[in-house]
Amino acid sequence: MTPTITAFERSPDGGMGLARDTRVRWALEEAGQAYEVRPVSFSAMKEPAHLALHPFGQIPTYEEGDLVLFESGAIIFHIASRHAGLLPDEADARARAIMWMFAALNTVEPPILELITAKFAEGDKPWSQERLPLIAERIRHRLGQLAARLGDAQWLDGAFSAGDLVMVSVLLRLRPSGILQEFPRLAAYVARGEARPAYRRAFAAQRAFNTARPPAG
Amino acid sequence: MTPTITAFERSPDGGMGLARDTRVRWALEEAGQAYEVRPVSFSAMKEPAHLALHPFGQIPTYEEGDLVLFESGAIIFHIASRHAGLLPDEADARARAIMWMFAALNTVEPPILELITAKFAEGDKPWSQERLPLIAERIRHRLGQLAARLGDAQWLDGAFSAGDLVMVSVLLRLRPSGILQEFPRLAAYVARGEARPAYRRAFAAQRAFNTARPPAG
Numbered sequence: 001m002t003p004t005i006t007a008f009e010r011s012p013d014g015g016m017g018l019a020r021d022t023r024v025r026w027a028l029e030e031a032g033q034a035y036e037v038r039p040v041s042f043s044a045m046k047e048p049a050h051l052a053l054h055p056f057g058q059i060p061t062y063e064e065g066d067l068v069l070f071e072s073g074a075i076i077f078h079i080a081s082r083h084a085g086l087l088p089d090e091a092d093a094r095a096r097a098i099m100w101m102f103a104a105l106n107t108v109e110p111p112i113l114e115l116i117t118a119k120f121a122e123g124d125k126p127w128s129q130e131r132l133p134l135i136a137e138r139i140r141h142r143l144g145q146l147a148a149r150l151g152d153a154q155w156l157d158g159a160f161s162a163g164d165l166v167m168v169s170v171l172l173r174l175r176p177s178g179i180l181q182e183f184p185r186l187a188a189y190v191a192r193g194e195a196r197p198a199y200r201r202a203f204a205a206q207r208a209f210n211t212a213r214p215p216a217g
Numbered sequence: 218m219t220p221t222i223t224a225f226e227r228s229p230d231g232g233m234g235l236a237r238d239t240r241v242r243w244a245l246e247e248a249g250q251a252y253e254v255r256p257v258s259f260s261a262m263k264e265p266a267h268l269a270l271h272p273f274g275q276i277p278t279y280e281e282g283d284l285v286l287f288e289s290g291a292i293i294f295h296i297a298s299r300h301a302g303l304l305p306d307e308a309d310a311r312a313r314a315i316m317w318m319f320a321a322l323n324t325v326e327p328p329i330l331e332l333i334t335a336k337f338a339e340g341d342k343p344w345s346q347e348r349l350p351l352i353a354e355r356i357r358h359r360l361g362q363l364a365a366r367l368g369d370a371q372w373l374d375g376a377f378s379a380g381d382l383v384m385v386s387v388l389l390r391l392r393p394s395g396i397l398q399e400f401p402r403l404a405a406y407v408a409r410g411e412a413r414p415a416y417r418r419a420f421a422a423q424r425a426f427n428t429a430r431p432p433a434g
Contacts, residue, residue: 069313099288099292117331145272
């Protein structure tokens, strides 16, 4: 059964691949799984029909028969646990790959989200310019620790896994800030992720999706 | 094999149960799994021996034979996937319980972490008092959506699961702010979590751990 995911009718990033549907597209491509995409407008995201799928009124969602999931980490985990290629078979290695998914989403991404909130939701506040460097320092602290752990390895724990997929996706959100490039090991790690054929297909698909149709409104 | 977790030598909250080892203790208690606890001082958390276990220099960690995990969400998932009582057997229900774990950690917790950062890391900044209400509004927005989804149900999706365990643990961090109490359904939901015998054992254990020994330094 072909699953259906939702995506922004038109992503605020105009197709740079930073919206969270790209992560899910990437996982589906790694898994060799076909999928459909249903666009959702910003107004429709707040309406009951979408809130029934996603209580927080966001994208992506994932529908497959009777199963409805939201939250990109959970969707990626679902795909990874049902198809080969994203989680190791060996139990301990599998637990560690899942660990990196959680670490990406709960330890590395929160200060990155803070930076995005500071720029977009509080960008007009008088403290904005003074706060941004503080947030950037918190991000650098995390990235320094992550780079130390990665060392000269290609991926976080052995072969490429869903943990890398999520971590690379989280780090990609930093590229506009310039902070990622301060950490050459992490920049190279992200570039390895982007070079994967599955990522390239996912990126191209979201880009086509976001640029093919006329902008809403 | 009895696993060993790490916890703050003395939690900054003095045993209110808000440090992340409490979540893991709770999961272990729900699973009926004995465990050992090794205290880690703030200085030891930054040293190579601990960083080898936890690259971000935090607690808790989880050691079980050759397996070393960090990140409380990942540890709870590991426990839940190996013992009965925290994840449903039916595949779709299981995927949804895992979804709520991710939602708690990546959608509900980030604005709560922002509030904590604003109070503790930026509490001395001139913008602090003006910013706190903005963050509180972002939290209220999420809690309103969560309360709407919960409705009159006891738990987020059928029987109590690891999703509820993580969500209740995340919401508990809000109690000092008074915001949780503005949402009676969620306050009652959290109280149901706290009333579980496994939570009570976990809470008592961390409290005893944090109050039994003389404070460091």
